[in-house]
Structure formats: structure tokens, C-alpha cells
Amino acid sequence: MSVETMLELKHVTMQFGGVVAVDDLSMHIKKDEIVALIGPNGAGKTTAFNCITGVYAPTNGQVFYQDKLIVSNHPQGRMKQLYVGSHKQFPSEVVENTPDQITKLGVARTFQNIRLFKTQTAFENVLIATHLHRKSNLFSATLRLNYKEEQQHRELAEQLLDAVGLLKEKDELAVSLPYGKQRRLEIARALATKPQLLLLDEPAAGMNPQETEALAKFIVGIRKRFGLTIFLIEHHMDLVMDISDRIYVIDFGKQIATGLPEQIQDNPAVIAAYLGVDEE
């Protein structure tokens, strides 16, 4: 059985008070695709990510993962009066999954401002993310009756560190690693949850062109190796144009363009959003 649609957003709207951060965003991502979400600063990209991963409950709209409804909401309480989103049809049901439940379904993410476990080593950072696959309970874990499972988890963590090229820095504190390696460590940690869909929030932020090029190769590599579908937010156009299969562009929360990289490059609306338009 193959799942055709990995992720689908229907009319997702996120409104904070009077500010509409994401407005009527609909998109779909097919299996094995690399899809990018781009837009100027403050366009609502990370908010969209947070709606998908359950950090925020969207004001309106639904998210499906592998055709299963994982997030669904409609304006409630005070938002009923305040709602100004452009989509006025509301789903009837409310489905709220917490971030950990969504991760358990197979959606892993990284963070725009790196969020590693600071007091832990690189190896422990990855090992922590295997916790959700445990079959042991509190007692068997405390009394070390789960040593086989523990062994498997440790091996998996080492393999992942190897895959991102950090095996040598295994026992170093996560915070003492250079910036680029911290980014890769975060990806390794996300991979340890054994995801099918990986959400990358600005993976190339703060990298120079050489590092960005290496990262592009790395992302394509892990997609192949782990059979991933990748959804990324990025500012580096080189990277986005290089690796994405399709691109969504949003500005002020609204989707302004979608299509193949070549189409986006020449799209006047996108150019206007990024560079501004002359007043005539």
C-alpha cells in the first residue's frame, strides 16, 4: 500500500488577536517529494509549521497526514467575533493532537533557532529522541531488563550520527559544536524518531555558500537513504531552487504563488513580494 498524499492542509488560518499570521493556506505534499515554503520575513512560514506540528491550534482549518485528520479547529470563544480570515467555512469537529502525538505519527521537525538539549552530548541528544519507540516500562528500564532494546537504540543513534557525519564528535557537548554541525545534529535527532515526513525550518540559516551547497547534497542524500518526504522553509534561494520539486510562496500569511522552481523564479507576484514594486 502506498500513500499518495503525505500531508494536506485545508484552509489553515492562524489568527493571533487581530493579526492573521497564516490566512487560508491550502497545500498538499506527495510522498517522496521535497517541497519548499518560502516567503519574506514575517510571512507566517514558521507559524504554518507550528500549526502542523501541534504547537499552535490553528484558528480555522484542517491538516491531514497520510489522509488521516490530525489537526482540525474552528474559531471558538473570543475568536468567533474577532475572526477575519478569508475562509469563512468552518469544519465541525475539533481535533487537537499535542506535538508529541504528532511526532509519534511520523512527523519530525527541526527548529529555526536551534533547540538542542544543551547539557547533553551529541550522542545523548540523538538517543533521547529514540525514547518514543521504547517498549520497556518504568520498571524494566530502571532495572535494566530492557538492555536489548537499549542496545538497539544506541546502535541506531550511532548510525544516525554517522549518517550526518558527526560520529567523531559523539561525546562532545551539543552546545560546543560549531553552528553547521549543530544544524546537522538537530536533523539526526529528528531522524531518530523514525519519521516519514521531515519538516526543516531554515536548515541553511547562517551558512555560507559552500556549506549551503553541502547541505543541499546532504538533504537529497537523507531523503533517498531514509525514504523521507521533506517539507522545508528556507531563505537561501539557491538551495530552494536546487533541491525542491515544488515551491509554495506566501506573503502576509496568504499564498501568492505555487509551482515548479522555474515557474516561481519568473513569477511577477513573487518578485514583487521579495523586492517590492514601483509605485506608478
Next chain:
Amino acid sequence: MKTVKILIALVLAVCAVTVIYFAQSAKDSLPGLLETMDAQQLAAQDDKMLKARDRVTDALEEGDREKTLRNLTRYLDGFSDKLTFSDGVNRELMLFKNYPVLTAGSIFLLAIALALVVYALDKGKKFKKLALPLVLIAALYCGIYIVENITGVNSMLMTVLKKGAIYALIAVSMNLLNGFTGLFSLGQAGFMLIGAYAYAILSIPVENRAQVYQYYAGGLIQFSLPPLLSIVIAGLAAAFFAFLIGLPVLRLKSDYLAIATLGFAEIIRAVFQYEGLGPITNGSNLLRRFTVFSTALYPFAIAGVCIALITLLIHSTYGRAFKAIRDDEVAAEAMGINLFAHKQLAFVISSFFAGVGGALLAMYQTTVQAAAFTSAMTYEILLIVVIGGMGSISGSVIASFLFVAASEWWLRFLDNETMIGSFQVPLLRSGFRMVAFSAVIMAVVLFYRKGIMGDKEFSLARMIGWTRHRKEAHDER
């Protein structure tokens, strides 16, 4: 090398077993010995001598060793002219006086022999890392036993050791919550109170209940449980309360959580003194005459097992999840860790061990009164955790012994008015100890913020490495 090690181990073992054999046979030798010493049957004629002798045998039958030895010395000193001391008798007397020490020493020798065998036969080096710590732990327990028999059960040193062990357990349980899971909770005294009361209520022997609950017609509960079972139930009672309290409270963060748990502890303290609950809690009166421990090995054994369990937990996959929550809640949740379930788990486990610690404290104090479990007690524990280092188990253990020793013993002299010649030392008076103590604490917090251990653990390997390093540096020079 292998054979040499095993041979040494064998010799050690044989020596140890022989000594244990003689020591154990000396245990019951006193009545016969008294007969032999009094070869001329003088006691039958001398009333005083007979009474002195009877005091020895009575104390022996009571099982009070200290009293026996005291009376025996008095008897031997008082009537030495009338008693005959042959070499055999002297040896037997020596054995009787020292058999606990000899037994403990021999058990320690056996432990070393065992470690040597493990060391010699171990090919995979799997147990080598375990051998030395195990020997050291055996040495520690034997040492406590020996010291206890030399200084007596109620000496200051033993008091400090007993209370230190109990505080160590409570401090580690608090560290699990505050240092490892990052939940700033101040409810520890409340959970200790629940544990202490649950233990005391369950373990008062039925025949003592009428006396203890004299204002409540003997109380409601008319059964009594064995101490060990009572301790476990005490822990479970504290854990149950933690579970209930945790449901609303753990949704709060940082300061708010601290305030809520502190409030809970105060409420519990008031509830346990409520007259209406008198038939169970004895109202605001003391609970007393419950089963207590007679040797320092008891709190050491229980605290040791509990701390070992907490250490194992912290190094398991659950402990890693706790530390992840401490470091970054958002990231931990994104990695599939259910925040609330894990916080609740840490809270309940911490409270369980605080309850066990409370039960041990009740045994140590021999009486329990709710009024004593004030928030100041929680601050004492928090202080130990901070001085030892947030996130270090060995730090908490070391700090609790230091803290108890300083507050009960080393700084005592500050409380006594002291004269040097005719000059009265200023400031020294009752209560000054706490002033000095506060100054020490402020100094620690200001200049040594990470505490004794930081978030590192005491490690033999590192210590050996460190001394070697020092030695090499010294040799080079």
C-alpha cells in the same frame, strides 16, 4: 598472576571464615565464662558480687549489648581480686567484647576475596568496573558497623551518620525533581510528613495504641504492620497524594509551581493536626512508641537501595527524557516526549522516595509531630541540593552529610557561651550557630554557585586518573 590472585583470595577467605567462626562462638560464651572466672564460687557467699553478676546476665538476656558491656566492666573491675583470669579466659573475654568488629572485618575480607576472584577470572572486563565499587561499598557498611560498636549507637558521630543518610535520600529525591526534571517544587516537607505519619500510624504495636491515642479512645486503627511493609506503604501514600496534586499543579511553570507545592505542604501540615482526624492522626499530639531501628545500618541500607534505584532510573531512557524536559520543553515535546506524563512520573517517584525518607526520619526521631514539618525543612533540603549541585546525585549525598554534621555537630560550639580566661568571647550564644550557618550558605551561593559537584558525578575512575595525573606532573618536575 591469575593463580596468585586466587591463592591470596583463598587465604583471605579461610582467615575470614575462621575469625567469623570464633567470633560467632564467642557470642554466647559469656554465661559459661562467668562461671569459669568465679572458680572458687565466691559469688554464692558475697551478696554484692552476686547482684553485680546478675546485672550482667540480665542485660545479656535483654539483648542490650551496651548495657551488658558496661555492667561487665563494672563487675570485672570491682571484683578482680576475687576472680581468676587464665589466658583462656582473657582471650574469650576479648573475643566477646569485640566479636561484632571482628565479624564485620571478616566480612570485609570476604568481599575483597570475592572481588579478587572476579578480577582474576573476568575475561571480558565486564565486572572489573564493578569489583572496586562493590568492595568500597562493603567497606563502608562494615566500617559503619565497626564504628557503631566502638562509639555506641547514640554517639554524636552515629547520630550525624543516621540523619545524614536519611537526608541524603530526601535530597536525592528532591534533586530528581528540581535538578534532573527542572521542576521547581517546594512540597518535599509535605510528602515527608505524609510518609512519616503513614509509617507511624501503621507500625505502632497494637498494645501501645491505647496509650498513644489516649485522647481518642485508642484510635481507629487496631492493627499493626511490619516496619518494612509500613515503609513501602508510607512511600506509596506520599506518591498517591503527589499523583492527585500533580494533576492540576504540574500544568504550572517555574515559580508558580513552587508556590503551589509550598501551599500544598502547608495545607497538609494543617490537615494532619485537625482534631476531627484525631482517631487516625492523633490530632496535634505526638505519635510515639512505634517501631524504630536500633542500628545505623538500617537507614543506610534502605537509603542506599533507594538512591541506587534513583540513580538507575536517571541513567535509563526515562531519566534521559527527564533531562530533555529540563533542557528544552519545546524540543522534548517535538521529539515525542509526553510532557505532562513524564512530569507527573518524576513528581510521583520523587514523592515516593520523600515519603520513604519521611518514614526513616520518623524512626530516627522516635516521635512524629506534624508541626515539625515546616517549610523550613524543605529549605534545608533545597539547600543541600543546591550546595551539592543541581543534577548531581553524589553531590546531594556528600552535601547532606556535610550539612547534618555542620548543623548538628561542628558548629555546636557557636551556641555555647565560651570564656577564654576571664574574657567572654563575644557573639557566642544560643542561636548564633544558625547565623554562622547562614553566612556560609550565602558565601556558597555567591561564590560557588554550581555547588560541590556541579552536575558531574563522583567517579572513582576520574579520581584515580586525577591522582595519577598529579603524580606524573610531580615526577616530571
